[in-house]
Amino acid sequence: MRSTLPAGMHGDSGWLGRIMTAAVAVGVLATARPADHWVWYVVGPDLAVFLAGTVLMTMRPRLALALLAAVAIGTSLVAGVPDSNALVLVLVSITTIVVVDLTRSGTRPIVAVGIGAALGFAVSAWWFDRSDTWYLSQLMWEAILIAFGVNRRQYEIQVRQTRELLVQTRRAQDEQARAATLEERGRIARDLHDVLAHSLGALSVQLDVAEALLDERRDVDGALERVRRSRRLAVQGLAEARNAVAALRADDVPDLPQALAALAEQHETDHAVQVHFAVSGTPSKLDSGVTVALLNAAREALTNAAKHAPGRPIDLEIRYDAGVRIVVRNAGATGGEGFGLTGMRERLALVGGTLTAGPDGDDWLVIAEVTND
Known part of the structure; x- marks a missing residue:
């Protein structure tokens, strides 16, 4: 060394x-x-x-x-x-x-x-x-010095190795801190997309409709209603951002079935489509990170359905068995593997889950699942 x-x-x-x-x-x-x-x-x-x-x-x-x-x-x-x-x-x-x-x-x-x-x-x-006594005395002094020297050398080698090990440990700690920072940046990026993409996407749709009502039909009342919906979406987005922060801080987050029911109801109101929500199995307590990951996966699936298959009915189901599974099915081809689904797949992987998305006959099917260890 x-x-x-x-x-x-x-x-x-x-x-x-x-x-x-x-x-x-x-x-x-x-x-x-x-x-x-x-x-x-x-x-x-x-x-x-x-x-x-x-x-x-x-x-x-x-x-x-x-x-x-x-x-x-x-x-x-x-x-x-x-x-x-x-x-x-x-x-x-x-x-x-x-x-x-x-x-x-x-x-x-x-x-x-x-x-x-x-x-x-x-x-x-x-x-x-x-005399022989003189010679033996010289050898004795020499042996003492050599023994002292060998012991001292071993001590100094150990000191050098300890210092080198300390340097390597610090380098490893720096690399771990850097990796943790990169991981945290990735998680923050996913959280930003989870919260903002849904809220701002829906908000943009409502404002576009309001603009069209004013510009093409001069429908002030209809445009005003869309603006009010936009305000509700902004309030909802703020609440979602708070939930994400609560999860990062390990605070309490809403139960998953309640949160999904509220999400389905809000989606029906905002997009004027039917969302059929169902729960099967016995609900169990989930880790806050798992709850947020599954909730955001459902939100992303609903956002994609509204974007690519507007007006089509949606089935949203949460199943409790060997773990927890969320199934989102909408009529019509949604398609596409954008940043949203990629981010959801990465986020679920961090909590031991998986995400699959693809066509299922004439429908589009998204399944987010976290199994028990």
């Missing part, structure tokens, strides 16, 4: 940690009084290489690893010189290697450098005639 830490930071080890580590190394070596002064020709350059490696940890991690490994192994070869304090440079090099950003390499660089330094201590103990 790719690290998302800021440049120059490796877990808890930033520039401050590197400066403190370098200060410890310089301070301890400054107090060294090696028995052989030539040791400074080894330790001095190694210290400079160590400082270069710490600076390059972020910019050139692989080069930094090579430099620090060379310091750790090279300095271990002269650690046997009495009072050289070379051990500290070996240990701080190993500690720094731990936090070099080579995530894919795992702990292999640390183990390899540890083995190399252990061999260097063995050579130094033999060359400078140091």
Whole structure:
């Protein structure tokens, strides 16, 4: 997993940690009084290489690893010189290697450098005639630092993975919020069509008739009656809009049979056609979203019937069985798959329902159904 830490930071080890580590190394070596002064020709350059490696940890991690490994192994070869304090440079090099950003390499660089330094201590103990106790003490310090380093590296890898997981979680949440927003926009679009298309469509028809009565027949009384009907339609549309808002807010909405009976009566009045309404089965309590979806499907079917088959009788039936089904049948071909039916089909799908529409002999049949789970 790719690290998302800021440049120059490796877990808890930033520039401050590197400066403190370098200060410890310089301070301890400054107090060294090696028995052989030539040791400074080894330790001095190694210290400079160590400082270069710490600076390059972020910019050139692989080069930094090579430099620090060379310091750790090279300095271990002269650690046997009495009072050289070379051990500290070996240990701080190993500690720094731990936090070099080579995530894919795992702990292999640390183990390899540890083995190399252990061999260097063995050579130094033999060359400078140091005791087995000295050699074991060097290995003990090295093992402690390696164990600490491996544990610290695993901790920092976990921190990086946790941060990456947090970033991915936030991205997923953003995508979910975006999907929810798009879904909400689609639902609002369907609600707008459900409410406005029926009310405004009927309102437009009434106003067209009123205009024709005034323009062609000079029938003021007839036109006035159409204007009054238009006003009732506007009031009805407002009520329907409130019902849609109530459903979105999970408020109470009218019972479906009552709402359909009122819709059938209003359609008869507005379009002067016979609407036969029937209920079969035992009515059951429905979710507000299901109620609104079915009610709007019936309204859309009535609107299409008035538009494409004006004056033809309509049968509107609600059936309760394994679920609830609304059947709208009108004489004459209605036809067409416009935005209304498409929107109804989508809306019913959201509440687990289906909508079918098509010719049935000489009639046009629309069935909106939501089955029980």
